[in-house]
Amino acid sequence: MSTPIQPVPDVVLASPFPTLADRPAGTYNQKAKDWADSENAMSVRNREIALVGHNNATTATEQAGIAVTKANEASNSAQTATNKAQEAAESAQNLADLDALWLGAATSDPATGKGGAPLVAGNAYVNSVTGYLRAYNGSAWVQGVSAVAGVSSLNGQIGALVLKTLGGQSLLGAGDLDVKQSVVRVARTSNTQLQSADNGRLIDITSGTFTQTFAAAAALDDGWYCYLKNSGTGDITLDPNEAETIDGMVSYIMYPGEVRLIQCDGAALRSIVLNGFKKTYIASGSFVKPPGYAAFAGHLWGGGASGSKSNGSVDGGPGGGCAPFNISSDAVPPGVSAVVIGSGGAAVTANSTDGISGGDSSFLGIQAYGGKNVSGALTAGSALRNTRVSIDDTTRGADPYSGQMSVKGSDNGNIDAIFAGSLGARTDNRRGANSVYGGAGGGGFAAILRTPGVSVFGGDGGAAGETTSGMDGEAPGGGGGGTLTGPRSGAGARGELRIWGII
Structure with a gap:
C-alpha cells in the first residue's frame, strides 16, 4: 500500500515591519514584536509545507512504479491472449485435419476420402462388419486394433492372443509377477521323447x-x-x-x-x-568313449585263484592284481573298446588237487593278471601294461606292481603287496598276504588253519576249512580258501573294471 497524498497547508504571511514614523506615535515596539512573531509562525508553516511536499513526492514516485507494473501486467496479459488465440486456431485446424482424415464407419474399405477426395496416408475408418479399425498407409488399407473384446491383432499378426504363464504366475491378474528361474525335476525310468x-x-x-x-x-x-x-x-x-x-x-x-x-x-x-560318470564292469563287455571328457581313470582287477584241497597241507589261492590307469581322452580310440574281465578260479572237489588259476583282465592295452597256480608254483597276479613278471625270493617285493612268488620252504611268511595281488597261506607260511589295491590271498592249513589276507580296495581272501569247505574269495580278485577234508575249496573271485570320467 502506498503513502496517501496530503493537502498543502495555507501560507502564513509576515506582519508589516515598523517604520520610523511609528516611533513618535509610540507603536514602533508593538509592531516590531508582531513582525517577529509572524516571522516565526511563517517559518513553522513553511516547514510544514516542505514536509507535505516531500511526502507527496514520495507518493508520486510509488504511484509511478505501480503504474509501470500494471502496464507490464497488461502487456503480459495481452501476449497470453494472443498465444491462446493461436492455440485455439491450431486446435481448430487439427480438428479440421482429423475430420478430413476420419471417414467414419463403412462395411468395406473406402475407395475415396470425404467428398470424393483421393485417399491419403492417415485416412481411417471402422469396419462395421468386423469391428476392426483400419488405416490407409498411402497405398493400401492395413489392419489396426479391434473394437471387439480382447486383442485380435499385434504387430500385423491377426488372431486371438493366447494367455500364457511365466514362472507359474499368470500374465494377467492380481499380485506381483513371479519371474524367478526354476528347474522342475521329472523322474523317468523309460524313454519319453x-x-x-x-x-x-x-x-x-x-x-x-x-x-x-x-x-x-x-x-x-x-x-x-x-x-x-x-x-x-x-x-x-x-x-x-x-x-x-x-x-x-x-x-x-x-x-x-x-x-x-x-x-x-x-x-x-x-x-x-x-x-x-562312474561305471563298473563285473563281466566282459564293451566301452564306448563318450564326448566331453579330458581323461578316463580307473582300476582293473584280474581274477583270484581258488584254494587247493589236500589231505596234508593246504594252499590258499593267490589274489588277482590291480592295474590303476589314467588315460588322456585323446589316447582312447573313438567307438567301441573291448573290456575283458577275468573269471575267478573254480572251486576244486577232488582230493590232492591244486587250485585253479584266475583269469586275466584287459582294457585299452592294460593288463591285470589273475592269481596263478601252475603245477604247484603259485604266483600272485601282477598289474603291468603288456608284460608279465614273476620274481624269485631274492627280489620279492622290489616292484609293487609285480606278482610275488613263494617257493615252499623259502620263508616263514608272505610279503604284502600294493597293486599286485598277494599270495595265499602256504605250507610253511603263517598267513595269507595282504594287498592295498590287489586281491588278497586265501587262507590255508598247515597243522593249524592259516588266516586269509585282506585288501583295502580289492577283495579279501577266503578263509580255509579243515573239515569244512573253504570260503570263496571276495570280489574283485580275492583268492579262495583251501580245505583239508571238506567237500570243496573256496573259489577265486572274478576280476572287475571300475572306470570314471575326468572333466
Whole structure:
C-alpha cells in the first residue's frame, strides 16, 4: 500500500515591519514584536509545507512504479491472449485435419476420402462388419486394433492372443509377477521323447537301460535346453532325431552318474558334462568313449585263484592284481573298446588237487593278471601294461606292481603287496598276504588253519576249512580258501573294471 497524498497547508504571511514614523506615535515596539512573531509562525508553516511536499513526492514516485507494473501486467496479459488465440486456431485446424482424415464407419474399405477426395496416408475408418479399425498407409488399407473384446491383432499378426504363464504366475491378474528361474525335476525310468515342453527341466533317469530320443531340433528350436541325469545303474543311449547329431555324433552312451546340460541351436544338439560318470564292469563287455571328457581313470582287477584241497597241507589261492590307469581322452580310440574281465578260479572237489588259476583282465592295452597256480608254483597276479613278471625270493617285493612268488620252504611268511595281488597261506607260511589295491590271498592249513589276507580296495581272501569247505574269495580278485577234508575249496573271485570320467 502506498503513502496517501496530503493537502498543502495555507501560507502564513509576515506582519508589516515598523517604520520610523511609528516611533513618535509610540507603536514602533508593538509592531516590531508582531513582525517577529509572524516571522516565526511563517517559518513553522513553511516547514510544514516542505514536509507535505516531500511526502507527496514520495507518493508520486510509488504511484509511478505501480503504474509501470500494471502496464507490464497488461502487456503480459495481452501476449497470453494472443498465444491462446493461436492455440485455439491450431486446435481448430487439427480438428479440421482429423475430420478430413476420419471417414467414419463403412462395411468395406473406402475407395475415396470425404467428398470424393483421393485417399491419403492417415485416412481411417471402422469396419462395421468386423469391428476392426483400419488405416490407409498411402497405398493400401492395413489392419489396426479391434473394437471387439480382447486383442485380435499385434504387430500385423491377426488372431486371438493366447494367455500364457511365466514362472507359474499368470500374465494377467492380481499380485506381483513371479519371474524367478526354476528347474522342475521329472523322474523317468523309460524313454519319453524330449520335446519343447521339457525346456529347462531336470530329466532324472532313476533306473533302466534304454535309448533316450529327442524331437527334431527345428521343433525344439534355438535356445532349448534341459539337464539330463543318469542317477541309476543302467546305460542310457542318447539318440537325436533321425540323422541329426549330438556333439557331432549320431548317438552315444550316458554311463551311470553322469549329468549333462543339453542345448539345441535349432539344427543340432550339443552338451556340457556337469558331473562325470562312474561305471563298473563285473563281466566282459564293451566301452564306448563318450564326448566331453579330458581323461578316463580307473582300476582293473584280474581274477583270484581258488584254494587247493589236500589231505596234508593246504594252499590258499593267490589274489588277482590291480592295474590303476589314467588315460588322456585323446589316447582312447573313438567307438567301441573291448573290456575283458577275468573269471575267478573254480572251486576244486577232488582230493590232492591244486587250485585253479584266475583269469586275466584287459582294457585299452592294460593288463591285470589273475592269481596263478601252475603245477604247484603259485604266483600272485601282477598289474603291468603288456608284460608279465614273476620274481624269485631274492627280489620279492622290489616292484609293487609285480606278482610275488613263494617257493615252499623259502620263508616263514608272505610279503604284502600294493597293486599286485598277494599270495595265499602256504605250507610253511603263517598267513595269507595282504594287498592295498590287489586281491588278497586265501587262507590255508598247515597243522593249524592259516588266516586269509585282506585288501583295502580289492577283495579279501577266503578263509580255509579243515573239515569244512573253504570260503570263496571276495570280489574283485580275492583268492579262495583251501580245505583239508571238506567237500570243496573256496573259489577265486572274478576280476572287475571300475572306470570314471575326468572333466
